[in-house]
Amino acid sequence: MKSFARLKDYIIRVSKKGLSPNEIASAVSIGTFIACIPLIGIHTIIAIALASLLRLNTFVVLLGTQISNPLSFPFQLFISAEIGSLILNGHFLDIKFSKDINYVSHYIAPIIIGSLVLGITISILSYLLVKIFLTKRKVLI
Numbered sequence: 001m002k003s004f005a006r007l008k009d010y011i012i013r014v015s016k017k018g019l020s021p022n023e024i025a026s027a028v029s030i031g032t033f034i035a036c037i038p039l040i041g042i043h044t045i046i047a048i049a050l051a052s053l054l055r056l057n058t059f060v061v062l063l064g065t066q067i068s069n070p071l072s073f074p075f076q077l078f079i080s081a082e083i084g085s086l087i088l089n090g091h092f093l094d095i096k097f098s099k100d101i102n103y104v105s106h107y108i109a110p111i112i113i114g115s116l117v118l119g120i121t122i123s124i125l126s127y128l129l130v131k132i133f134l135t136k137r138k139v140l141i
Contacts, residue, residue: 021134027056029127031064036119080118084110
């Protein structure tokens, strides 16, 4: 709970440094989308590249990528696989361990499709939540 309070305080401090609620919300949403992509180890590189390409605050984009961490990544991967399997096959993922299975079509493709859907959903939600929070906060200040 302490880390959430620190994160909230940091976002408020950033909003007072000349960044608009829209700029902060956009940066967080890009970061959360990047965090959902199952490319382990290069989230930071992608975040820095996209932040500079889109002219967003790099640190806020990196902050958004932190929803993907060693504790949450297995759950995120499982949810992505389930969403992808539901989209591609019309049913939840059948977990099979066999030499005869095509891993690309059975696991990899659902994870990729599911992570894109999950990333877009979380990205939109994070944008809306941060923008609403900062807009209300500015009214209160």
